[in-house]
Amino acid sequence: MYKKMETSNLYINPSLNSKQQIRFIKLLRTSPKMLFSMNLFAYFVVPSFIPILVTITYLKWLSSSSRTHKNLPPSPWKLPIIRNLHLVGKNYHRSLRKLARKHGPLMLMHLGSVPVVVVSTAHAAQEILKTNELVFLDRGESDIIRKITYGGKDIALSNYGEYWRQLRSIVVLHLLSNKSVQSFQQVREEEMTLMIEKIQETCGSNSVVNFTKLILSFSNDVMCRVALGRKYNGKKFNTMVEQFKQLVVAFSVGQYIPSLSWVDELRGLHARSQKIAKEFDEFLEGVIEERLCIDTKESVDHQDRSFIDILLEKQKEDESGFQFSRDTIKAVILDIFVAATDTTFTALEWAFSELLRNPLVMKTLQKEVNLLAQGKPKINEGDIGKLEYLDAVLKETMRLHAPAPIIPRASSQDVQIMGYEIETGTRIVINVWAIGRDPAIWEEPEEFRPERFLNTSSYDYKGSHFEFIPFGAGRRGCPGTQFANTLIKLALANVVYKFDLALPGGENMDMSESTALTVHRLNHLLLVATPRSKLN
Ligand code: HEM
Numbered sequence: 131m132y133k134k135m136e137t138s139n140l141y142i143n144p145s146l147n148s149k150q151q152i153r154f155i156k157l158l159r160t161s162p163k164m165l166f167s168m169n170l171f172a173y174f175v176v177p178s179f180i181p182i183l184v185t186i187t188y189l190k191w192l193s194s195s196s197r198t199h200k201n202l203p204p205s206p207w208k209l210p211i212i213r214n215l216h217l218v219g220k221n222y223h224r225s226l227r228k229l230a231r232k233h234g235p236l237m238l239m240h241l242g243s244v245p246v247v248v249v250s251t252a253h254a255a256q257e258i259l260k261t262n263e264l265v266f267l268d269r270g271e272s273d274i275i276r277k278i279t280y281g282g283k284d285i286a287l288s289n290y291g292e293y294w295r296q297l298r299s300i301v302v303l304h305l306l307s308n309k310s311v312q313s314f315q316q317v318r319e320e321e322m323t324l325m326i327e328k329i330q331e332t333c334g335s336n337s338v339v340n341f342t343k344l345i346l347s348f349s350n351d352v353m354c355r356v357a358l359g360r361k362y363n364g365k366k367f368n369t370m371v372e373q374f375k376q377l378v379v380a381f382s383v384g385q386y387i388p389s390l391s392w393v394d395e396l397r398g399l400h401a402r403s404q405k406i407a408k409e410f411d412e413f414l415e416g417v418i419e420e421r422l423c424i425d426t427k428e429s430v431d432h433q434d435r436s437f438i439d440i441l442l443e444k445q446k447e448d449e450s451g452f453q454f455s456r457d458t459i460k461a462v463i464l465d466i467f468v469a470a471t472d473t474t475f476t477a478l479e480w481a482f483s484e485l486l487r488n489p490l491v492m493k494t495l496q497k498e499v500n501l502l503a504q505g506k507p508k509i510n511e512g513d514i515g516k517l518e519y520l521d522a523v524l525k526e527t528m529r530l531h532a533p534a535p536i537i538p539r540a541s542s543q544d545v546q547i548m549g550y551e552i553e554t555g556t557r558i559v560i561n562v563w564a565i566g567r568d569p570a571i572w573e574e575p576e577e578f579r580p581e582r583f584l585n586t587s588s589y590d591y592k593g594s595h596f597e598f599i600p601f602g603a604g605r606r607g608c609p610g611t612q613f614a615n616t617l618i619k620l621a622l623a624n625v626v627y628k629f630d631l632a633l634p635g636g637e638n639m640d641m642s643e644s645t646a647l648t649v650h651r652l653n654h655l656l657l658v659a660t661p662r663s664k665l666n
Pocket residue numbers: 285286287298306465466469470471473474477532533534537538599600601602603604605606607608609610611613614
């Protein structure tokens with residue numbers, strides 16, 4: 131009855147004329163939510179059920195709202211069935227900020243049947259992440275996520291509980307402790323040197339370097355070596371990772387309107403998640419077998435142990451009494467790999483973009499690294515902590531371009547926040563990006579001015595100041611903060627120390643954003659690098 135479009139993976143009513151079909155596809159491409167609503171309304175529901183469905187839902191909605199006399203946070207006006215889903219735009223952090231400006235710092239939205247509270251100021255974030263922390267430690271359930279995380283055996287997306295608590299403490303103590311992060315210094319420095327060499331090769335010919343690809347492969351290679359024991363960067367591996375990331379943010383109709391889960395089946399979402407879960411599982415099984423084989427043959431040197439080796443060792447020791455299944459190991463590795471690679475790459479990409487857009491900042495940073503390096507061939511990791519301006523540049527980048535612009539949490543009990551009732555099971559979305567650009571906190575918030583972070587101890591990465599929380603806060607805050615900062619600063623310091631960077635042909639810097647798990651640049655960052663003649 132419906133025709134599947136090759137390019138869009140959609141089902142199109144063939145009775146439409148070609149003009150109508152083209153208009154339909156254009157509309158769908160404008161937004162995943164639009165994709166859902168158009169598919170749902172125009173092509174499945176309208177022809178037969180819509181009058182009945184709308185009436186029933188509307189009456190139900192009217193009766194439920196008149197029954198509850200709770201003081202719920204302000205909400206935008208709702209449509210029947212999809213309710214506020216149509217209001218979430220492609221750049222969700224931006225559309226949520228726009229809505230919050232109208233409805234307030236704590237805004238209740240209904241995405242289908244799922245209540246979501248959007249948090250848009252530092253004060254409201256503090257109420258959630260600190261004052262009522264214990265109520266908001268869950269992440270919220272999703273069928274798709276469960277499928278690709280071994281039934282919720284991972285750390286980042288699983289709900290709060292004993293399992294998560296024990297797993298997190300193993301990760302924090304054994305994989306991401308200060309000592310463990312330091313033990314990977316050689317890996318970071320080797321990969322940084324390789325990246326510099328790659329840029330160097332382009333210099334003589336004055337050719338354009340695709341910085342996006344370069345830094346993506348840098349963070350990918352570092353994280354592969356750290357988490358998996360060696361590099362994996364073939365096309366098959368990269369495609370698998372990309373598809374996984376797309377799936378994490380894929381829009382699931384069933385998640386918002388459970389009675390319409392069949393739409394997900396029709397769109398092939400479940401089949402796709404099963405396929406990717408299987409591919410990843412086979413890959414990770416291969417990695418584990420390889421590590422076990424190396425370990426038996428040559429007993430991995432303490433220095434060369436990857437995260438997977440450490441977890442396999444913990445499983446053997448069996449001291450903690452924690453159920454360390456192989457699925458747990460695979461889920462944690464997958465989690466860390468995805469959580470770490472995309473975020474560090476995104477932060478680096480925006481940092482270089484802002485430096486290019488702000489030549490004075492670039493000059494000041496180059497001066498600082500010159501002074502520290504005193505003509506040495508490179509800046510070592512041990513010296514990075516002395517670079518105050520670099521620290522300010524990174525903080526300013528994270529304020530304006532939080533790599534994870536939204537922190538997802540969920541409430542585990544009824545609670546009152548800022549005088550409003552939040553019910554059990556409500557999803558929480560903390561708009562870190564909007565908080566970072568709030569004019570009530572930041573002077574000239576849209577300007578890139580690292581100086582605002584100089585000579586102040588007010589802002590750190592620990593999440594103790596809710597105006598600045600790119601790594602989240604509290605018990606569920608990012609455990610990879612130190613790892614990420616060390617890696618990003620090492621790369622930034624050395625690239626600006628060795629090269630002057632420019633846009634090819636003196637173009638204007640395009641700062642458009644993508645729609646993805648992390649918000650990175652929409653278009654690749656293409657630059658021309660020139661070796662700096664005077665390094666002191
Ligand atoms: C610029 C880099 C990074 C940024 C901006 C970032 C940001 C975040 C944020 C916002 C969260 C959620 C925090 C919350 O709910 O309060 C998070 C969680 C997490 N991050 Fe990161 N992250 C980065 C790098 C890394 C790295 C390098 C690793 C590991 C090597 C890592 C591992 C994790 C894990 C495992 C979680 C889940 C924690 C939990 O749910 O208990 N991240 N990160």
